[in-house]
Amino acid sequence: MNKIKSIQIKDKVKELFFKANFYINSDLMQRLEEALEQETSPIGKYVLKMIIENNKIASREEVPICQDTGLAVVFVDVGQEVHLVDDDFKEAINRGVREAYQEGYLRKSVVDDPVFERKNTKTNTPAIIYTDIVSGDKIKFMVMPKGFGSENMSTIAMLKPADGEKGIVDFVVETVKKAGPNPCPPTIIGVGIGGTIDKAMVIAKKAIARKIGSHNKNVKYEAMEKEVLKRINNLGIGPAGLGGNITSLAVHIDYLPTHIAGMPVAVNVCCHAARHAEGIL
């Protein structure tokens, strides 16, 4: 039995949102340096150099990498031996987000009613919270400030089983092609296949946070990841969409069992910052 107080949750969430917004992950930084070597377009190289320099400034000065400090997405795996004490769990997470966005000079980008008033909540809450109960006595957090330049280019298709691998690959590549410069290439593409329409998108989003360039354990899905990435980079969109051979840095495909009549495929596009931070209580 591990008693965890709400103040610990609040503080952990706050710490992780600072980390994600100021410090680019080292696997991504490495991939960006690699991309700079591989890119042949002069404008593409210029863009990649700016991205790398920006990331160094952000971490050195603890200022946001991007002005779109995103919608606060929080994935929590709660060990079933954890006993949450004090305050309400979700309220603790939201408090952590509120404090991070206030004290970290992060942008408040959340509006209340999405259609009519669109009044800024001024707190960057409510957060989007996904909770899973797992075995063990720890709470594992993954926070992802999700910017909407990339989110707006994301989409889903309810393909037929008969559409097969070709249908999946074509759909993902077409999605990236339509997005062009808008999601701040070079992108990381999270793909979720299977489950239900909603679950497919959740696993697509989580897939973004995999180690950059890591592959699905199933060799057939790994081959699909490589094929999609190759075809995306053959589009020539390039860094910032100004032409080049690095349009995406990685494609991460995850899958779940699904219904006999379906093959949902969700594409969650992420920009070159791919901000996420993990922590454990």
Place this chain on the structure above:
Amino acid sequence: MKEAIKITTPLNEEKVIQLKAGDFVNITGNIYAARDAAHKRFFELIEKGEKLPIDLKGQIIFYAGPTPTKPGHSCGSVGPTTSYRMDPYTPELLERGLKGIIGKGLRSKEVIKSIKKNKAIYFAAVGGVAALIAKSIKKSEVIAYEDLGAEAVFRFYVKDFPAIVVVDSAGNNLYETEPPKYAK
């Protein structure tokens, strides 16, 4: 790579027609940040026949909403937001004398037509390099719609703000001409 061309605001037709798609520029002078919500309010004023909070003639609008300014800095992190969301509003503002736009991403056919007609220019700032771009912003102040928070209208005094001409006054569009060179 070509050397960046230094330009100052306000712009005029003479300055604009000399710039070509693919030119790198360093912008010095005042620019105005306005995005979705501010544009919507501009349009409400236009519909009522009222004056806008800024005189657009010769000015540059930067589609951006910065993070709050950290103590010791002149501006928060700020980079371009995706331009297509402002497409419905843009032709009218160009008709009213707006000369330059800094954003990122594709524009509609109507916007490109209006850029050509009004001898205006569309610059791309690199997206996601907001800490770097902030270094070129020497002064930042809210000049309208403070209640909109990050979506307020800001006046930024910039020095050597880095941008690339993506659509010039002749309608040449870098987003259309460059990718095919690298497509396989």
